[in-house]
Each structure stands twice: as C-alpha cells, then as structure tokens.
Amino acid sequence: MIDFMLTLCIGAVIGYLFFKLKVPGGMMVGSIIGVSALNILTGHALMPATAKLSAQIIAGAFIGVSVEKEDLIRLKKIWRPAITLVSGMMILNLISGYLIYKFSPLDLVTSLMCAVPGGMSDIPIISADMGADASKVAVMQFIRLVAGIGFFPGMIAFIARRRREDITPVKVNTRKSVVLKDPTIVFLTTMTVAVGAGLVGKAVGIPAGALLFALVSVIILKMTKHKAWLPKWIKRLAQVLSGAYIGSGIFMADVLEIRFLAIPAIILLLGYFCACMLIGWFIHNKFGMSLKESMLAATPAGASDMALIASDLGIEGTDVVVLQIIRMLFVVLIFPQVINLIVILAGR
Numbered sequence: 001m002i003d004f005m006l007t008l009c010i011g012a013v014i015g016y017l018f019f020k021l022k023v024p025g026g027m028m029v030g031s032i033i034g035v036s037a038l039n040i041l042t043g044h045a046l047m048p049a050t051a052k053l054s055a056q057i058i059a060g061a062f063i064g065v066s067v068e069k070e071d072l073i074r075l076k077k078i079w080r081p082a083i084t085l086v087s088g089m090m091i092l093n094l095i096s097g098y099l100i101y102k103f104s105p106l107d108l109v110t111s112l113m114c115a116v117p118g119g120m121s122d123i124p125i126i127s128a129d130m131g132a133d134a135s136k137v138a139v140m141q142f143i144r145l146v147a148g149i150g151f152f153p154g155m156i157a158f159i160a161r162r163r164r165e166d167i168t169p170v171k172v173n174t175r176k177s178v179v180l181k182d183p184t185i186v187f188l189t190t191m192t193v194a195v196g197a198g199l200v201g202k203a204v205g206i207p208a209g210a211l212l213f214a215l216v217s218v219i220i221l222k223m224t225k226h227k228a229w230l231p232k233w234i235k236r237l238a239q240v241l242s243g244a245y246i247g248s249g250i251f252m253a254d255v256l257e258i259r260f261l262a263i264p265a266i267i268l269l270l271g272y273f274c275a276c277m278l279i280g281w282f283i284h285n286k287f288g289m290s291l292k293e294s295m296l297a298a299t300p301a302g303a304s305d306m307a308l309i310a311s312d313l314g315i316e317g318t319d320v321v322v323l324q325i326i327r328m329l330f331v332v333l334i335f336p337q338v339i340n341l342i343v344i345l346a347g348r
Contacts (some may be wrong), residue, residue, distance in 0.1 A: 003046035010034045011244035025120035025145055027236050031243025032138055036250035045248040051241045052128055053210055057198035058238035059122040060211035064218025065228050074322050081283045085297060085323055086330045088279040089117050096271035100264040106136060108346060112339045114140035115268060117300045118331040125242045126208040126336050134246045135254055143265050148301030152276055153309045160292040168314045180229060190228045193217050207340045212333060272300050297323040
C-alpha cells in the first residue's frame with residue numbers, strides 16, 4: 001500500500017510539474033518519467049492492473065463526452081472527406097508500422113501501435129492491454145504530438161502563404177459549453193454508465209474493451225439524455241494513472257533501448273508528413289475544402305489543439321475539429337481491432 005501511494009504521489013507531482021511547464025501531454029509524460037525514475041532507482045514503483053482499467057474507462061468516457069450532436073449532424077455533409085481521412089490514416093498506420101517492424105527491433109504489435117495516429121492519453125494504455133511495449137508506444141506518441149503541434153502548423157502556414165490563402169487569425173472557434181444545474185448528479189451518472197459499460201467491455205475480452213464500451217455508452221447517454229459531463233481533474237487523474245502504470249513497468253534495460261527508437265521516429269514523422277501532404281491535397285482537390293483546412297485535418301494532433309491552431313490560420317468553420325474528432329473515434333474504436341487481427345493472422 002505504501003509503495004502504491006508513493007508511486008501515485010510521484011506520478012501526480014511530476015506530472016503536474018510537466019503540465020505547468022506546458023509540455024505536450026505533460027500530466028502523462030511527467031507521470032511516466034517520475035514513476036520510471038522511482039522504479040529504476042528504488043524498485044518500489046507499484047501500480048495494480050486496476051489502474052490501467054480505471055484509466056481506460058475514464059479515457060473512453062472523456063472521448064464520449066467530447067462528441068456533440070452537431071458533430072454527428074455535420075457528418076452528413078463531410079462524410080466523404082471523413083472516409084478519405086480515416087482510410088488514409090489506416091493505410092499510413094499499416095505501412096509505417098510495418099516499416100518500423102522491419103527496420104527496428106520492435107515487435108509487430110508494438111510497431112503498429114507506435115504508428116497509430118491516436119492520442120497521448122489513450123493509445124499507450126490500449127497498447128498495454130494488447131501486449132505491446134507501452135513505454136515505447138508512449139515515446140512515439142509523444143513525438144507525434146510534439147510534431148503535430150510544433151511543426152505541421154508552421155509548414156501548413158508556409159504553404160498557405162505561398163498559395164496566397166488568407167491566414168489572418170480569427171476568433172477561436174470553441175466548442176459549446178452547457179451550464180449544468182446539477183453537475184454532481186450528471187458527473188456521477190456519466191461515471192456510473194462509463195464504469196458499468198467499461199466492466200462489461202473488460203469482461204468481453206476484446207482489445208481495449210473497457211475504453212471502447214465506456215466511450216460508446218457515454219455517447220449514447222449524451223445523445224439520448226443530452227447530459228454527460230466530466231470535470232477536467234478526472235481526466236488529469238486518468239493521465240496520471242496511465243503514466244504511472246506504464247512507468248512502473250520501465251527498467252534500466254528499457255531506458256537503454258530508447259536509442260533504438262531513432263529510426264522508428266524518422267519513419268513515423270516521414271509517414272505523417274506524406275499523409276498530411278497527400279491526404280490534404282486529395283481532400284482539397286476532390287471535395288473543395290481549402291488546402292490549409294484539409295492539411296490541418298490530416299495533421300496528427302488533437303481536436304482541441306486543432307481548434308486553436310485553426311483559428312490562428314484564419315479558419316472559421318468547424319470542419320477541421322469535426323474531422324479530428326471523427327479520426328479520434330475511429331482510431332480508438334477500429335484501429336486496435338484491425339491491428340489485433342493482423343497480429344493474430346501473422347502469428348506474432
């Protein structure tokens with residue numbers, strides 16, 4: 001019990017420090033670094049499997065809460081770009097993952113999960129559930145996140161200027177916020193539904209079943225009752241739990257093996273660069289979206305990040321954010337199942 005509390009405290013403190021320093025995915029990254037350091041130095045890092053299950057359920061619930069009814073309505077008008085985006089990302093995932101597998105010592109499932117264009121908070125914990133090396137996946141997802149926020153928007157702005165597209169910043173297109181009269185009841189209802197469905201998903205035994213079932217159940221709750229809400233602090237808790245769980249499984253040998261991630265990182269970034277250019281150009285030419293919109297939609301970052309970045313590039317519509325949410329949903333719902341099937345068929 002003492003080891004568990006110490007691990008949780010270290011993960012929370014270092015995670016909060018990284019969060020305040022504005023490190024992308026700071027709560028989870030800091031938690032991984034803090035707990036892995038504790039484990040390497042003392043061997044007393046301890047996180048039970050229930051921590052992973054809890055993180056999955058909360059992550060699924062938070063994704064579900066982020067989906068608005070308007071997103072589903074808007075899908076009727078942008079379903080063709082959405083299918084193009086998701087299909088392109090799947091092809092990217094499989095090709096990049098296979099190349100990482102061939103040119104690095106990583107196993108097949110870890111290689112494929114490293115290349116998943118998902119989220120820093122959910123993909124590493126899903127990877128752990130699938131038997132992949134979650135610490136390697138977390139490093140690669142961090143690289144993806146930093147590149148998605150730090151490099152791709154600047155590249156897109158440069159291309160937009162060359163094409164004389166207007167990139168004058170506009171008012172941030174925020175998601176609507178609902179004022180709740182009884183937030184505590186809504187919070188408890190949301191968590192009850194998510195936990196119940198998550199436990200069923202865990203019992204079913206499919207990859208990331210707890211996250212998947214929690215996600216779908218909360219979306220259904222929100223669409224039918226119009227009320228589903230979680231406070232931000234519980235998301236931070238999930239990030240700490242997820243990071244601490246991953247960090248508690250990291251040893252010095254794992255740290256030394258990080259040097260083998262240079263080639264996978266290069267493959268990953270080149271793959272995302274090609275996807276951003278090719279998918280963006282295709283959506284632009286085929287469906288009439290502006291090039292900066294289509295390329296930003298094909299950028300591997302998060303919906304909330306893209307909302308802010310889109311406003312900085314003079315984009316007023318919601319299509320970029322909606323497409324990013326669709327990508328996030330499909331990445332969590334479908335990609336792990338496809339990867340699991342491939343690994344089974346390959347006998348790896």
